Amino acid sequence: MPHSPPKHPAPTDEHHPLFDTHAHLAEDEFAGQGEEVLRRARAAGICSCLCVGVSAESSRKAVEFAEKHGLPAAVGIHPNHAAEATNSDWEAILALAKHPRVAAIGETGLDYYRRYSPPELQQEYLRRHVHLACASGLPMILHCRDAQEDILRQLRSFAGGNTLHGVLHAFSGDQRFADECLALGLHLGFAGNVTYANKKFDVLRSVARTVPANRLLLETDCPYLIPQALRGRRERNEPAYLLYTAAFLAELRGAPLEQLALTTTANAQRMFLPQSAERLPTPPPLSLAGQDSQQSI
Numbered sequence: 001m002p003h004s005p006p007k008h009p010a011p012t013d014e015h016h017p018l019f020d021t022h023a024h025l026a027e028d029e030f031a032g033q034g035e036e037v038l039r040r041a042r043a044a045g046i047c048s049c050l051c052v053g054v055s056a057e058s059s060r061k062a063v064e065f066a067e068k069h070g071l072p073a074a075v076g077i078h079p080n081h082a083a084e085a086t087n088s089d090w091e092a093i094l095a096l097a098k099h100p101r102v103a104a105i106g107e108t109g110l111d112y113y114r115r116y117s118p119p120e121l122q123q124e125y126l127r128r129h130v131h132l133a134c135a136s137g138l139p140m141i142l143h144c145r146d147a148q149e150d151i152l153r154q155l156r157s158f159a160g161g162n163t164l165h166g167v168l169h170a171f172s173g174d175q176r177f178a179d180e181c182l183a184l185g186l187h188l189g190f191a192g193n194v195t196y197a198n199k200k201f202d203v204l205r206s207v208a209r210t211v212p213a214n215r216l217l218l219e220t221d222c223p224y225l226i227p228q229a230l231r232g233r234r235e236r237n238e239p240a241y242l243l244y245t246a247a248f249l250a251e252l253r254g255a256p257l258e259q260l261a262l263t264t265t266a267n268a269q270r271m272f273l274p275q276s277a278e279r280l281p282t283p284p285p286l287s288l289a290g291q292d293s294q295q296s297i
């Protein structure tokens with residue numbers, strides 16, 4: 001089914017802002033441009049962005065950026081950075097997790113596509129992040145590339161029959177993977193790749209069409225995954241361009257953009273700004289396999 005949302009969608013009104021739930025705003029690509037990037041985001045109707053760290057250093061910067069601009073942050077060590085992480089890096093993440101601006105743990109997960117870190121090490125870091133998220137009552141930001149079976153197996157064993165609180169970000173799996181993630185209690189975050197013209201993204205579009213609205217989150221994953229309408233026309237993605245993905249998804253789901261904005265922003269606020277909404281109950285303790293193996297890796 002062809003979809004042709006407006007090439008340059010008009011921003012939603014002030015009562016229906018969008019929330020970018022995954023933005024790497026403290027990375028070098030945005031150095032010195034924070035103010036103008038956020039000004040363009042506000043003009044495009046974006047009310048908040050979760051600043052996501054991928055290493056100890058990048059998490060420190062994400063918290064600093066979040067503090068300066070009144071945004072929430074996520075701290076963690078991305079699976080692609082696990083191999084270079086030291087014990088003191090993990091200590092830094094544990095300390096940063098207590099910062100009042102920190103609203104989530106991650107990003108963490110498994111990446112068997114790039115394999116910059118050995119799978120066993122990625123799994124160990126995933127376990128640490130899930131443990132930290134549950135211990136601190138914060139949601140987890142999960143990344144998964146070519147590792148669906150392993151991440152499901154790991155998450156199921158961590159959850160031990162309970163549900164997990166967090167998001168599978170930049171979701172790119174099929175319906176079965178989506179259903180398994182939803183059954184674990186996770187939200188699904190959709191980024192610019194859902195707009196890509198290539199037929200191979202039809203599977204992703206069919207998932208995005210039917211995800212329950214109360215589990216849906218929007219994100220840019222900037223500077224990556226720039227929406228189709230801007231590919232080749234802009235150097236990198238940024239929060240303002242979330243509007244393109246939102247308009248595309250609204251069209252795909254047959255819902256007004258304002259309604260999609262209202263629902264997804266409410267979902268994001270419940271997850272990442274619980275102080276401004278109702279605080280979620282702390283999840284029950286997890287049964288973590290190998291919990292006593294905290295030795296250095």
Ligand SMILES: [Zn+2]
Pocket residue numbers: 022024052107221
């Ligand atoms: Zn990311």
